Amino acid sequence: MNATSLTREGATQTAQNEVVLNAAYINGEWIEIEAPETDSDNASFDNKNNHALYDPSSGEIIATTRLCTSAHVDMAVRAASKAYSSWSQTDVSERARYLSAIAASMEQQFDKLVGLSVLNNGKPIEEAKIDVGDAIACYRYYANLITDQATWSEVSTLESGIRLLKTYAPVGICALITPWNFPMVTTAWKLAPTLAAGCTVLLKPSEMTLLPELMLGNILSEIGLPKGVVNILPGAAEVGAAMTSHPLIDKVSFTGSNVVGEKVMSQAAKSVKDISLELGGKSAIVVCADADIDHACDLIVGGIFTNAGQICSATSRLIVHQSIAESLFETLKVKTESLQIGDGFAADTQMGPLVSKQQLNQVKKYFDIATTEQLKCLTGGKIVDDAGYFATPTIYTDVPTTSQLWMEEVFGPVLVSTTFTENLEAIRLANDSKFALAATIVSADEAAALEMVLQIQAGHVWINEQQIVLPESGWGGFKQSGIGRELGGDGLSAYQKSKHVLLTD
Numbered sequence: 001m002n003a004t005s006l007t008r009e010g011a012t013q014t015a016q017n018e019v020v021l022n023a024a025y026i027n028g029e030w031i032e033i034e035a036p037e038t039d040s041d042n043a044s045f046d047n048k049n050n051h052a053l054y055d056p057s058s059g060e061i062i063a064t065t066r067l068c069t070s071a072h073v074d075m076a077v078r079a080a081s082k083a084y085s086s087w088s089q090t091d092v093s094e095r096a097r098y099l100s101a102i103a104a105s106m107e108q109q110f111d112k113l114v115g116l117s118v119l120n121n122g123k124p125i126e127e128a129k130i131d132v133g134d135a136i137a138c139y140r141y142y143a144n145l146i147t148d149q150a151t152w153s154e155v156s157t158l159e160s161g162i163r164l165l166k167t168y169a170p171v172g173i174c175a176l177i178t179p180w181n182f183p184m185v186t187t188a189w190k191l192a193p194t195l196a197a198g199c200t201v202l203l204k205p206s207e208m209t210l211l212p213e214l215m216l217g218n219i220l221s222e223i224g225l226p227k228g229v230v231n232i233l234p235g236a237a238e239v240g241a242a243m244t245s246h247p248l249i250d251k252v253s254f255t256g257s258n259v260v261g262e263k264v265m266s267q268a269a270k271s272v273k274d275i276s277l278e279l280g281g282k283s284a285i286v287v288c289a290d291a292d293i294d295h296a297c298d299l300i301v302g303g304i305f306t307n308a309g310q311i312c313s314a315t316s317r318l319i320v321h322q323s324i325a326e327s328l329f330e331t332l333k334v335k336t337e338s339l340q341i342g343d344g345f346a347a348d349t350q351m352g353p354l355v356s357k358q359q360l361n362q363v364k365k366y367f368d369i370a371t372t373e374q375l376k377c378l379t380g381g382k383i384v385d386d387a388g389y390f391a392t393p394t395i396y397t398d399v400p401t402t403s404q405l406w407m408e409e410v411f412g413p414v415l416v417s418t419t420f421t422e423n424l425e426a427i428r429l430a431n432d433s434k435f436a437l438a439a440t441i442v443s444a445d446e447a448a449a450l451e452m453v454l455q456i457q458a459g460h461v462w463i464n465e466q467q468i469v470l471p472e473s474g475w476g477g478f479k480q481s482g483i484g485r486e487l488g489g490d491g492l493s494a495y496q497k498s499k500h501v502l503l504t505d
Contacts, residue, residue, distance in 0.1 A: 006125060008055075008345050011115030012062065015211050018112070018218065021065035024072045024234060025217035027079035028227030033066040051207060051236070056122030056353040057343040057388045067207060068235035070242035076231035077248050080173045080200035083228030088170045088198040092146045095196055099143035101223035102192075102216075103136045106184075109215070110136075116212040117183055118344040122352040122389070125344060127307060134469070135188035138487070141471035145492055146196035155500070163505050168496040170198035171274050172250025175243035177264070179256045180206035180355055181310040181411075183213050189475070189486045190253050191230070197495035199251070201230045202243055208356060210234050244268050251275070251495065255312075258480055265483075276484035276494050278312065278476060280409045281437035284430035285315035286452065288423070288443035289323050295464070296320075296442040297332045300415070302466045303440055305339060305351050305393050309413035310359070312481075313438035313460070313467060316410065318395075318417035319429045325419045329397060333379050336393045341384070353389040354412060360389040363412035369404050370396060380413070401432050409435065423448070427455045437477035440467070459485070 023030040050064045106113060110132055117128040155164040176190040187205060194201050205213035217232050233239050240260075244252050244267040251274040254264045261279045268275045285303055287296045303315035320328055344352040354360045360383065367381050380394030391413055399406050399416040406416050420426040430439055436457040442464055443449040449463045459477040462468070469475060474490035476482055484494050 006111050006115050006118075006345070008119060008343075011112075011119040011345075014112045014116060015063060015119065019063075019116070019211050019214050020217060021063060021210075021214070024068050024076070025214075025220070025230075025232035026072065026076045027231065028221065028225070030217065031072070031075070033068060033072070035066060053120060053208075053210060054356065055119055055388075056355050057345070059357070059388050062119060062211070065210065065234065068233045068239045070238060072233055072235070073202065073239055073242040073246060076202045076233055077173065077246055079228035079231055080202060081248055083226060084173060084200045087200055087226060087229050090198065092149070092151075092196075095198065096143040096147045098223060098225055099139045099146075099192060099195060102219055103139040103143070105219045105222055106132065106136050106139070109219075113184065113212055113215060116215065117209075118352075120209050120211040121180065121183055122344050122355055123307060124349045124352050125347070127352075128344070131182060131185045134471075135184040138185075138188035138471045139192045142192040142196040142492065145489065149492070161505050163503050165501040165503070167499050167501070168197070169499055171495050171497055172199060173248060174199045174201050174251040174253065174495065175246070175249045176201055176203045177240050177243065177252070177254045177256065178203070178205050178213075180208040181307060181312075183209040184216075186255050187213060187216065189491065190255075193486075193491040194253075194495045195229070196492060199495050200228060202249070203230060203232045204235055204239055204243060205232070207234060207236050240264070241267060244273070245270065247271055249273060253486075253494070254278070261482070276476075276486070277482040278484075278486060279480060279482040280435050281312045281314065281477065281481055282317060282407070282409050282433045282435045283313050283315045283438040283440070283458065284317045284319055284433075284456070285440040286420075286426045286430055286442065286456075287318070287320040287324070287328065288426075288441070288445070288448070289321035290444040291321075291324065291442040292444070293324060293328050293331055296328060297335050299440060299442055299462075299464070299466060300332060301335050301339070301393075304415045305336070305413050306467070308351055308354050308391070310355060310411055311467075314411075315438070315440050315467075316415055317406065317430075317433070318415055319426050320417060320419055321426075322419040322421050329378060329395075329417075332395065336379050336395060339393055341390060341392070343388075351393060351413065354391060355389070357389055359412065360391060363391045363410060363414065366405055366408075366410045366412070366414060367391075367394070373403055373405070375399055375403065375405065375416075401429070407433070423452060427452060430456045430458075434479055435477065435481045436479040437481035438462075438467070440465075
């Protein structure tokens with residue numbers, strides 16, 4: 001590890017010297033993305049194609065790069081298709097070896113990857129360290145899981161004289177589209193099980209956070225992954241649409257907004273592609289009357305202000321028992337206002353900036369809506385008029401369920417809250433959303449909390465715990481939070497198709 005990488009200067013140097021820009025990783029090598037030709041009036045199109053990568057802490061441009069086009073998608077599909085026949089038949093031990101090698105290489109470059117994430121995403125260093133560690137753990141988990149999966153399993157039947165066997169086959173060529181809020185992490189959640197299953201891949205990381213994501217191409221070359229198995233396409237919406245509608249793509253896995261997710265689903269439907277969607281959330285945190293107030297406030301702060309609230313599972317709706325509400329809000333206000341907001345590279349920073357000017361404007365829009373709706377602001381509600389994309393950690397109390405801030409995903413450091421008197425009311429309020437991704441329950445009574453879990457609509461629930469996500473646990477929601485699951489055994493199954501064989505006993 002190189003501690004100098006954990007400074008802005010060190011990360012910038014890594015970006016300049018090691019990240020390959022103006023290129024796509026296709027068929028095992030970096031292919032230059034050529035600048036557009038000039039038009040008939042000799043006016044260059046280059047500025048249109050130059051995509052800026054920003055430092056969210058300062059708002060300054062770190063680097064510019066050209067983005068892929070649909071032509072690169074065709075090249076990548078051909079490479080993935082050519083590689084599929086061989087890769088899909090590799091022994092699971094060989095696939096596991098490559099997954100372990102990715103993890104080992106990431107571990108060797110740990111500080112560089114952390115530095116690039118802080119530089120390009122704005123995360124505080126400690127959060128970026130957790131992200132890189134989670135990505136490494138995910139590759140290792142699937143290396144072990146695929147090794148342990150039996151090639152054949154026997155299925156019990158009521159018929160005599162016959163046997164029924166079950167095996168698994170890879171789903172095919174996969175298009176993986178990942179978001180900007182957790183670079184490397186969401187990529188690992190998708191790529192690790194895809195490779196473990198024996199699929200070949202087109203990966204489109206978010207064009208906003210390319211610096212840490214593009215390091216993966218170097219790693220794949222370093223470990224000698226066979227050509228064409230993974231192709232990385234830095235591109236915008238045009239590339240995503242070309243991937244999801246390409247006739248040779250068998251599976252699409254998308255994480256992002258519901259607006260884009262609906263488009264992805266529509267495009268994939270035209271050729272009946274397999275699809276996984278991990279979309280929005282408006283998760284609830286329920287604090288019961290018997291909860292430890294100090295601990296509850298720590299969980300509330302962690303659930304909404306980590307990553308500046310830019311988390312699909314952020315517990316952005318607080319539902320607190322009326323008997324402790326006054327005391328809890330007093331403590332919560334103090335803890336929230338004591339958060340150190342600033343540059344991700346500063347050692348004392350607890351909450352960094354939003355990822356972009358666009359996201360800052362999105363949060364400001366909801367601050368304006370809150371003013372129009374006359375919501376009670378306990379603290380925050382302001383944009384920091386300084387360099388970078390900073391918003392204050394914000395809490396609104398006594399928010400009606402008809403409020404836009406109660407119903408809509410802000411994707412920023414904004415918490416809305418209300419109170420309850422009976423558990424059934426808390427459950428009703430928790431379920432009062434078109435989303436159903438996650439939830440947190442804070443209670444001294446584990447049995448009562450587990451009873452609530454059975455009634456709350458959510459794919460993942462934490463009881464008295466911060467939002468820890470283990471590779472072993474399935475991840476995904478109900479309602480409009482998406483389709484399918486990532487992580488765990490479910491994550492592997494998402495990239496496999498079962499096959500059954502019936503034969504004479």
